[in-house]
Amino acid sequence: MNCYTYNEISVGDIEAFTVTITDEMMSGFGAITGDMNPLHTDELFASAAGFKSKVVYGMLMASFMSTIAGMYLPGKHSLIHKIETEFPQPCFVGDTLSITGEVVNKNDTFKTIELKITARNEAEKKVLRGKMRIGVLQ
């Protein structure tokens, strides 16, 4: 886990990690949220809706924004204030995503940073793009 303080962070800093979406993550996310929508749980329904297989929960992908902030940038001293995200392409179980956060702004008055977030699959298709405003507690 990184421990960057506010003063150690500069606009342009980038952190990234990769994660492979598993069936266990899908069932775990469904169990926590109670979202049993068939697009995420039923191959036949997803296929009839025009997708090659079950679609990964958008909010499961968005949950890795928690990881980039809490573990990488800034890491330990992170407190998320606000997020925005959209899902330009569907993501499927088995996809390996590269999650990247880049510092695009700093606010010295409030000690907050703004990150631009992208998640890309192996084919370099963007499955998530977003922004976060994060307080840096030290």
Added chain:
Amino acid sequence: MNCYTYNEISVGDIEAFTVTITDEMMSGFGAITGDMNPLHTDELFASAAGFKSKVVYGMLMASFMSTIAGMYLPGKHSLIHKIETEFPQPCFVGDTLSITGEVVNKNDTFKTIELKITARNEAEKKVLRGKMRIGVLQ
């Protein structure tokens, strides 16, 4: 699970549910995302940072936006395009949240709806406010 079609949904429609945040949800969310930030896992760290106990992951709360869309409004025919959310107050394990979604806009061209989302704790404090744009597949 509700199965509202696009034509059955009107601006002003509201759906809501309640959920109590448990330690199992917290550890499950940490296991899925790999976010082991001590603000969410270490009582002493959270206390030293000025909170009464471990702070619930913001993105765990935001994950219930998946539930309101996928199970309630519109339910079965949901496909989330975009979300925005912020966390005006901290949430703690044991809090029971009322999650509410209200239709504030419809786009007949794209068959999308816009929901305003709030999550309030038992003391009626707003711990999440957000917006979602959701495609309605039928």
